[in-house]
Amino acid sequence: MLDRRIVILGSTGSIGTQTLDVIERLNTAGCKFEVVGLSAGRNIDLLIKQIEHFLPLVVSVAEEEDAKSLHGRFDDLTVLSGSDGLEKLACYPDVDLVVNALVGAVGLAPTLAALSSGRTLALANKESMVIGGELVTRILREKEGTILPIDSEHNAILQSLHAGKHEEIERIIITASGGPFLNTPIDKLEDVSAAEALHHPNWSMGARITIDSATMVNKAFEVIEAHYLFDVPYEKIEPVIHPQSVIHSLVEYVDGSIIAELAASDMRIPIQYSLVYPERVATNLPRLSLEEVSNLSFEVLDMVRYPAFATVVAAGVRGGTATAAVNAADEVLVKRFLRGEIGFTKIAEGLQQIFDSWEGRADVENEDLSLARILDIDGWAREQAAKLNL
Numbered sequence: 001m002l003d004r005r006i007v008i009l010g011s012t013g014s015i016g017t018q019t020l021d022v023i024e025r026l027n028t029a030g031c032k033f034e035v036v037g038l039s040a041g042r043n044i045d046l047l048i049k050q051i052e053h054f055l056p057l058v059v060s061v062a063e064e065e066d067a068k069s070l071h072g073r074f075d076d077l078t079v080l081s082g083s084d085g086l087e088k089l090a091c092y093p094d095v096d097l098v099v100n101a102l103v104g105a106v107g108l109a110p111t112l113a114a115l116s117s118g119r120t121l122a123l124a125n126k127e128s129m130v131i132g133g134e135l136v137t138r139i140l141r142e143k144e145g146t147i148l149p150i151d152s153e154h155n156a157i158l159q160s161l162h163a164g165k166h167e168e169i170e171r172i173i174i175t176a177s178g179g180p181f182l183n184t185p186i187d188k189l190e191d192v193s194a195a196e197a198l199h200h201p202n203w204s205m206g207a208r209i210t211i212d213s214a215t216m217v218n219k220a221f222e223v224i225e226a227h228y229l230f231d232v233p234y235e236k237i238e239p240v241i242h243p244q245s246v247i248h249s250l251v252e253y254v255d256g257s258i259i260a261e262l263a264a265s266d267m268r269i270p271i272q273y274s275l276v277y278p279e280r281v282a283t284n285l286p287r288l289s290l291e292e293v294s295n296l297s298f299e300v301l302d303m304v305r306y307p308a309f310a311t312v313v314a315a316g317v318r319g320g321t322a323t324a325a326v327n328a329a330d331e332v333l334v335k336r337f338l339r340g341e342i343g344f345t346k347i348a349e350g351l352q353q354i355f356d357s358w359e360g361r362a363d364v365e366n367e368d369l370s371l372a373r374i375l376d377i378d379g380w381a382r383e384q385a386a387k388l389n390l
């Protein structure tokens with residue numbers, strides 16, 4: 001029987017709520033998963049429901065005011081707040097597994113804290129690897145720690161990697177659905193609305209990642225994430241458009257064999273694999289019917305349709321704080337698009353401009369990479385992206 005004590009950072013979000021659903025299923029299937037800690041940003045009503053249901057020992061919230069009101073409501077609960085609270089929760093004692101389901105750069109410090117204190121990390125927060133890949137892998141090596149990726153593509157790669165040795169990998173192939181605008185005429189892209197961009201054909205996800213899937217920034221982030229998670233050079237990681245999202249990614253070996261993972265498009269499947277790794281448990285999650293799928297297709301990723309992909313991968317290859325700059329800029333530009341301030345195609349234009357300005361800064365050569373330095377560039381890029389005249 002699997003027996004694990006678990007902390008979930010970002011329990012009120014899309015991945016966080018699905019993780020709690022999986023935990024209930026696992027416990028129904030005879031496992032013993034104990035929820036020790038939860039964290040929310042501002043959705044305190046949902047956090048209260050989660051506290052009442054899962055009875056954690058400790059929670060963390062973004063605002064101190066919310067922490068005070070929770071403290072008054074639940075006598076025996078330890079309530080933390082702010083980024084300091086997230087870091088404390090990430091290395092809370094007597095915990096087997098920390099799930100990082102936060103969105104954005106705020107996820108990096110807790111990732112570093114969890115790994116530094118020897119916790120196994122189930123990682124959905126891709127920004128941790130995108131902006132902090134070098135730091136995260138350094139700590140991972142020092143502490144001989146483990147990251148179990150929740151992102152469906154990396155979870156599929158992890159599963160496919162069991163079929164061969166690291167030196168036998170020829171290439172990693174990351175699938176991309178193409179998002180809602182795969183077949184939209186390119187000259188119409190500047191006029192698409194936020195509502196259209198938020199309508200992902202296959203997955204139901206948080207707002208930012210849905211827009212990032214439409215621009216293909218998300219796929220570029222996944223390339224960077226795969227580079228660090230699996231220690232594979234960029235030239236061996238390739239995207240391919242696969243509109244059905246049935247194959248979640250593939251690994252090709254030197255003998256020409258390609259190993260893929262296929263499953264229903266339901267994030268609870270990779271979430272569960274990361275919670276029970278290396279076991280498998282039957283929990284009645286949706287199944288894939290090959291007869292219903294009937295047809296799998298693949299296309300080359302069109303760089304004219306998705307210009308942001310090349311910009312973000314170039315930032316990954318450049319290394320240092322380049323990825324912190326493009327990630328922060330993307331967060332701001334996506335918000336500006338959702339508010340109707342800029343058109344859809346301006347997200348890619350803005351990203352290229354911020355990457356160019358980052359290259360133009362004298363202080364980025366030979367910089368000493370640290371969390372403080374990453375957050376400094378993050379702040380700079382946010383300011384720049386907010387005032388770009390697009």
Ligand SMILES: NC(=O)c1ccc[n+]([C@@H]2O[C@H](COP(=O)([O-])OP(=O)(O)OC[C@H]3O[C@@H](n4cnc5c(N)ncnc54)[C@H](OP(=O)(O)O)[C@@H]3O)[C@@H](O)[C@H]2O)c1
Pocket residue numbers: 009010011012013014015016039040041042043044061062101102103104106124125126127150151152203204205206207209267
């Ligand atoms: N959703 C998916 O299917 C999916 C798939 C693959 C990878 N991912 C990755 O998983 C991560 C989470 O995505 P998501 O879609 O679950 O995002 P989401 O629905 O927006 O949830 C984000 C969570 O982080 C919390 N949060 C946000 N800002 C915070 C802050 N400043 N301080 C403390 N907590 C904060 C939110 O709290 P409140 O809601 O309470 O404010 C919420 O619990 C992202 O990195 C995403 O790229 C997601």
